[in-house]
Amino acid sequence: MKKLLLLSAFLIFACSYGQGEQLYADGTATDQDGNTFEWINYSTQDWAIENAEVVTYRDGTPIPQVTNPAEWQNLTTGAWCYYNNDPSKGKLYNWYAVAGIHDNEDTTPNKEFAPQGWHVPSDAEWTTLEEHLVANSYNYDGSSTGYKTAKSMASTTGWNSSTFLGAVGNEQSLNNSSGFNAFPDGYFGHGDDGSFNNDGYVAIFWSSTENLTTPYARYLDRNNNYLYRNYSTKVDGFSVRFVRDASSVGAAGILLNGTISAENNQIKNVADPTDAQDAVTLAYINQLESSIDNLQDQIDELRNLQNWEDNDQDGFSALSGDCDDTNASINPNIYEVADGIDNNCDGFVDEGYEALDYPEDIDGNTYDFAIYGGQHWTVENAEMVTYRDGTPIPQITDDTEWADLTTGAWCYYENDETKGKLYNWYAVMGIHDAIENTPNKEFAPEGWHVPTDAEWTTLEEYLIANGYNYDGTTTGNKIAKAMASTTGWDISTIEGTVGYDQSLNNSSGFNAYPERFRNDEGEFDLGVGNVSAFWSLTDTDNDEKLVHFLSNQNDDIIRENLTPLFGISVRFVRD
Numbered sequence: 001m002k003k004l005l006l007l008s009a010f011l012i013f014a015c016s017y018g019q020g021e022q023l024y025a026d027g028t029a030t031d032q033d034g035n036t037f038e039w040i041n042y043s044t045q046d047w048a049i050e051n052a053e054v055v056t057y058r059d060g061t062p063i064p065q066v067t068n069p070a071e072w073q074n075l076t077t078g079a080w081c082y083y084n085n086d087p088s089k090g091k092l093y094n095w096y097a098v099a100g101i102h103d104n105e106d107t108t109p110n111k112e113f114a115p116q117g118w119h120v121p122s123d124a125e126w127t128t129l130e131e132h133l134v135a136n137s138y139n140y141d142g143s144s145t146g147y148k149t150a151k152s153m154a155s156t157t158g159w160n161s162s163t164f165l166g167a168v169g170n171e172q173s174l175n176n177s178s179g180f181n182a183f184p185d186g187y188f189g190h191g192d193d194g195s196f197n198n199d200g201y202v203a204i205f206w207s208s209t210e211n212l213t214t215p216y217a218r219y220l221d222r223n224n225n226y227l228y229r230n231y232s233t234k235v236d237g238f239s240v241r242f243v244r245d246a247s248s249v250g251a252a253g254i255l256l257n258g259t260i261s262a263e264n265n266q267i268k269n270v271a272d273p274t275d276a277q278d279a280v281t282l283a284y285i286n287q288l289e290s291s292i293d294n295l296q297d298q299i300d301e302l303r304n305l306q307n308w309e310d311n312d313q314d315g316f317s318a319l320s321g322d323c324d325d326t327n328a329s330i331n332p333n334i335y336e337v338a339d340g341i342d343n344n345c346d347g348f349v350d351e352g353y354e355a356l357d358y359p360e361d362i363d364g365n366t367y368d369f370a371i372y373g374g375q376h377w378t379v380e381n382a383e384m385v386t387y388r389d390g391t392p393i394p395q396i397t398d399d400t401e402w403a404d405l406t407t408g409a410w411c412y413y414e415n416d417e418t419k420g421k422l423y424n425w426y427a428v429m430g431i432h433d434a435i436e437n438t439p440n441k442e443f444a445p446e447g448w449h450v451p452t453d454a455e456w457t458t459l460e461e462y463l464i465a466n467g468y469n470y471d472g473t474t475t476g477n478k479i480a481k482a483m484a485s486t487t488g489w490d491i492s493t494i495e496g497t498v499g500y501d502q503s504l505n506n507s508s509g510f511n512a513y514p515e516r517f518r519n520d521e522g523e524f525d526l527g528v529g530n531v532s533a534f535w536s537l538t539d540t541d542n543d544e545k546l547v548h549f550l551s552n553q554n555d556d557i558i559r560e561n562l563t564p565l566f567g568i569s570v571r572f573v574r575d
Contacts, residue, residue, distance in 0.1 A: 399522030
């Protein structure tokens with residue numbers, strides 16, 4: 001049994017070689033341009049362990065090389081380039097090339113990108129590979145649960161360094177135990193400028209699968225220990241790997257049954273290597289024993305350090321993945337929102353939002369937003385002082401005047417310009433004059449609206465179902481902490497409430513700040529740190545309006561009926 005354990009360790013160590021040095025490649029294949037590439041068998045799949053280098057489709061049709069960023073950004077057909085237009089770098093392809101879209105004729109059949117017997121992997125095939133690596137203990141910590149396989153897939157050189165335990169850029173000599181050998185070639189075309197980005201930081205590979213009209217890709221990042229799945233735009237330039245067609249898998253696999261060569265320390269008898277059978281291999285395994293024990297001691301010591309120096313008290317330190325340990329609203333457990341910040345510390349800013357426009361109101365204010373299931377919500381309160389068509393919304397500061405209103409108005413809390421804007425319900429409804437037959441104005445920016453009560457409920461149900469309750473459960477409404485800002489609330493001693501340990505707030509990114517409200521007599525309610533209230537568009541039977549609010553003393557979202565004269569905050573939802 002001891003020899004079997006040592007043998008497993010030997011195989012992991014021996015597989016850590018750069019591209020072209022892979023001792024245990026199971027074979028080679030040739031593409032349509034005559035390039036050879038090595039491949040490895042992972043259970044039911046044969047994967048290329050070198051990036052695609054083709055410049056023609058399978059039938060010989062050229063794939064154009066495009067070097068001009070502006071031209072690349074406007075492509076709707078296949079193309080390739082070298083990273084930074086440097087022939088010493090790897091080739092990058094847009095998704096149109098991967099899909100074989102070689103012209104703009106809808107009726108023309110697409111080409112085949114991969115060589116005969118191979119194809120670009122689907123999203124499901126990427127998942128199968130990842131699950132195989134997890135099940136076979138290729139996680140950086142040797143476990144077979146959780147998805148921590150990035151180090152085993154990444155090359156041992158070329159990555160920018162990282163201080164995060166288990167990340168690709170940390171102790172790169174321990175990378176590539178699976179032999180997949182992903183090199184950080186960066187990408188081309190992400191964003192409006194069509195620039196080359198992140199050489200040394202990321203390795204990104206296309207899949208052949210579309211999510212509606214957006215294709216999936218897989219990412220390795222120098223700061224992470226997992227293979228990241230996300231969708232991207234078809235014009236981006238990423239690397240490509242091939243996987244063998246299902247009918248061909250296993251045709252040339254090495255049989256570990258005592259028949260393989262002892263060359264390069266390969267083992268003749270896998271079940272029980274002996275001196276007589278393979279003296280060189282046995283000696284090499286015995287020599288590894290002390291090295292493995294020392295390495296395990298180092299890993300155990302680093303694990304003990306993971307929770308040190310959690311400066312912002314959000315449950316994560318720099319060693320455990322917190323990329324800003326001074327800000328409790330930024331850590332690996334936070335929901336990514338479109339705000340120009342890497343909220344969840346995965347090495348990418350605003351991932352999933354790149355193709356979406358930030359909402360902008362008529363006054364020029366732009367709003368960050370987050371995607372919750374099928375809904376897009378702004379994560380900042382409304383700030384405009386005019387309706388969508390440019391009609392002003394009056395600012396009312398006098399208490400008596402406010403209490404007599406039947407049309408839209410706004411104010412600052414306590415008439416203090418450093419505080420947030422509050423609106424009565426007439427403003428939300430666009431009621432701008434007292435004439436009954438006058439059409440109402442649109443309050444929200446183009447393409448957005450004030451949420452209904454049903455849309456608030458959909459948001460709440462999504463957060464509950466996805467584990468945003470403060471205790472991690474998926475039943476009961478305990479999501480207030482996940483929606484509340486990390487600062488500004490009056491302190492509560494009740495565990496799980498918004499005001500209790502506020503550094504743990506805002507994991508959903510909704511960022512509700514306690515702006516309080518103005519009542520229907522025009523008075524500002526005292527205690528600005530107690531409540532964050534938001535209008536819905538929904539009437540109740542008694543002519544009051546439904547409001548959703550968070551309280552510093554509660555763990556749930558509360559629904560309340562208020563008269564239209566209350567001044568409270570507003571959020572927007574995409575149409």
